[in-house]
Structure formats: C-alpha cells, structure tokens
Amino acid sequence: MYEGPVQDLIDELGKLPGVGPKSAQRIAFHLLSVEPPEIDRLKNALQRVRDGVQFCVVCGTVSDKEHCRICADPRRDRTVICVVEEPKDVQAVERTREFKGRYHVLGGALDPLSGVGPDQLRIRELLARIGNQEDGVDVSEVIIATDPNTEGEATATYLVRMLRDFPGLTVSRLASGLPMGGDLEFADELTLGRALSGRRTL
Amino acid sequence: MYEGPVQDLIDELGKLPGVGPKSAQRIAFHLLSVEPPEIDRLKNALQRVRDGVQFCVVCGTVSDKEHCRICADPRRDRTVICVVEEPKDVQAVERTREFKGRYHVLGGALDPLSGVGPDQLRIRELLARIGNQEDGVDVSEVIIATDPNTEGEATATYLVRMLRDFPGLTVSRLASGLPMGGDLEFADELTLGRALSGRRTL
Numbered sequence: 042m043y044e045g046p047v048q049d050l051i052d053e054l055g056k057l058p059g060v061g062p063k064s065a066q067r068i069a070f071h072l073l074s075v076e077p078p079e080i081d082r083l084k085n086a087l088q089r090v091r092d093g094v095q096f097c098v099v100c101g102t103v104s105d106k107e108h109c110r111i112c113a114d115p116r117r118d119r120t121v122i123c124v125v126e127e128p129k130d131v132q133a134v135e136r137t138r139e140f141k142g143r144y145h146v147l148g149g150a151l152d153p154l155s156g157v158g159p160d161q162l163r164i165r166e167l168l169a170r171i172g173n174q175e176d177g178v179d180v181s182e183v184i185i186a187t188d189p190n191t192e193g194e195a196t197a198t199y200l201v202r203m204l205r206d207f208p209g210l211t212v213s214r215l216a217s218g219l220p221m222g223g224d225l226e227f228a229d230e231l232t233l234g235r236a237l238s239g240r241r242t243l
Numbered sequence: 244m245y246e247g248p249v250q251d252l253i254d255e256l257g258k259l260p261g262v263g264p265k266s267a268q269r270i271a272f273h274l275l276s277v278e279p280p281e282i283d284r285l286k287n288a289l290q291r292v293r294d295g296v297q298f299c300v301v302c303g304t305v306s307d308k309e310h311c312r313i314c315a316d317p318r319r320d321r322t323v324i325c326v327v328e329e330p331k332d333v334q335a336v337e338r339t340r341e342f343k344g345r346y347h348v349l350g351g352a353l354d355p356l357s358g359v360g361p362d363q364l365r366i367r368e369l370l371a372r373i374g375n376q377e378d379g380v381d382v383s384e385v386i387i388a389t390d391p392n393t394e395g396e397a398t399a400t401y402l403v404r405m406l407r408d409f410p411g412l413t414v415s416r417l418a419s420g421l422p423m424g425g426d427l428e429f430a431d432e433l434t435l436g437r438a439l440s441g442r443r444t445l
Contacts, residue, residue, distance in 0.1 A: 083289060
C-alpha cells in the first residue's frame, strides 16, 4: 500500500479490465515520471468520452457525426446489411476487406439471465431499416455476424425467426469451422462438428 | 480505426506501459459503458498525481505527508537503512515482513548511457543521513538492495566505495542465488554461479 494520490490512482487503474495490481502499479509510476501534458491528454480523452460519444443514427456504431463513415459512404452496397453485436465487431469485419455492404450494431446479444432481452438490443431499428427501403433500395441480404457463443447463437436464432416474414430477403450466418492455420488435432468437438456439417463441395 | 473521442482515448491508453492496442480498445469500450462518476474518479486520481506527489523528506518514497509512514514510525529500527532504487522496491521489501529498519530510495540506478550519474540519485542525502546521527542514534548497517542487474550492481559497487569511510558501519548486499521454488536445471549460469559462491555452511 502506497500513501495518498499514488495509491488512489493504482486503485482506479486496477478496476479497468485486463489491468491487474502489478500493471496498475507500473502504469501509475510511469505516469508519475511523464511530463504533465501527457497526463492532460489522457485526462481530456477521458473527459470527452465521459461527456458522451455519438452513435450513428443508421447503424449504431460509434461515430463523430450523425452518420458514421461507412453509412455516409455512397460506394457501400446498400442491399446487404451485416448484423454485429458491438462496434468493435464492425472493425473486425472491416479488417477482412471482404465486405462491401453496411452494418447494423445490436449493442449486445440476447442474455435473459443478465436482463438483456430483444427490447434492450437495436432489433426494432433493424426491422425498420429492412422494412423501409433504404434510399430507395431494397435490402436483399442480412448477414448475421453475432459471436459463435451461446448468447450470439441465441440472438441469431431469434433474428432468423423475426426476418422470416420479409419476402425475398436472404438471411445468412457466418460460417463456423476450423480457424485458418489451426490444427485438426487440437480442435474441440463442437468446432470440428460444425466444420463437418458445414463442409463445402469442391 | 474508430471515429472521434473513442479513438483518441484508445490512442492515449495505448501509450501506457503494458497496454497494447487490443487492451486499449477493451478498456475504452469498458469506459464507454460505465457510469460517468467512475470515469470522474479515474480523472481525479490522474489530476492529483499530475498536480504533484509528495516525497518523504527522509527516505524519498512517495508519501502524503512530510514524513512517510515508515520514517514516522518510532518502532522502526533507526540503526539499519535499506537502500533501494524505487518506491515500489520499498513495498517489495515490506511484503517480506522481515525488515524492521528504515529505507532510503535512490530514485533509480547508475546508468551513464542514459545520463544518470551519482548526482541524479539521492546518494548525497544517504551520506548525510549516515553522517548526522538520526535522532541521536548511529546508523550501524546499510543493506544495499538495488536490483541484481548491470545498473543495480554498478550502483552497489559505487555505494560500497562511498560508505567505506564511515567507521564501524557494516555494509551488506542482498544475497543472489536460486529463487525459492525454482529448479536447478533451469537456472542460468550467472545465477547458479552466484548461488555457488554465496553458499552457506549449515
């Protein structure tokens, strides 16, 4: 236990995810030794996030304008919507450079035990986007890219049921299978089972 | 790349030691979801550290008063001084519960290549502490507990030379050897060599 402000800072840093007591101590002593403007920049960044971050009115990802960069881009395909849980998932799909459509961020996944039901997610907004033509273009495909875990799968199942009523709409799900560069020997049964049932004819 | 304040916060967090881009993103999205008072507490802790942290006038460790808790404690043995590099080393020795004396924090180790010479460390203060009797008590032993690396060893050698002139003063160095719970097979030659030369008669 240190005395005074240093211990307070260590305590606060230790509450952050992935920062244990040792890292918190290391960061605190680092901040003790840096120039004050460095700390000010971190403080100001915190202040701006605390003051509220804007979310895109269309897809719901973090944005600094009313429409995010992707929704505002006329070159993106308006007929395909990729549904993800979190803004970081948008970045993950973007990094593949394989997807040219637009996104819809749910803001989480169905998790009744934690009190997250369909009303807590941006599902109504998704249905509205598909129902109303977007800029005069019909949405032809919805790719469900929720996480391949219990909550994500439940959300996908729920979405499939909700989207069944739209005529002519294709609903797809990201493929599950062996990760590239992986080893068959070390794959768990569930993943290997999915890879088998989802096998592709060559 | 995110837009606006979130990316700024990720950039600032990514500059902290031990926080990579993935951790920075995780912390930023965590902070997006917490209550504002939580962020305020972190901001205020940063502000207080930025405004300056007090150091104990005797030993030089971080403190919230003029004298730190250890130097102010009359039960601590005033005849023994343990010399360490950093305030965190004080905590490390305290955790052993083996040491009942007081400390002296040098504020680093000799490292001429980085421009750290004897004048940049609190060596003059150490000599003054030993020269002037502390509260009427002579210092009888100085334990040099600098890190067992190049800079720490150089500092220890330098201190031994400086302290040689004090009559009746014992100067000792922390033992080097195999870490407890370690394995002889995996010890490096230097450590094993030190363990051999420092062997104890049973």
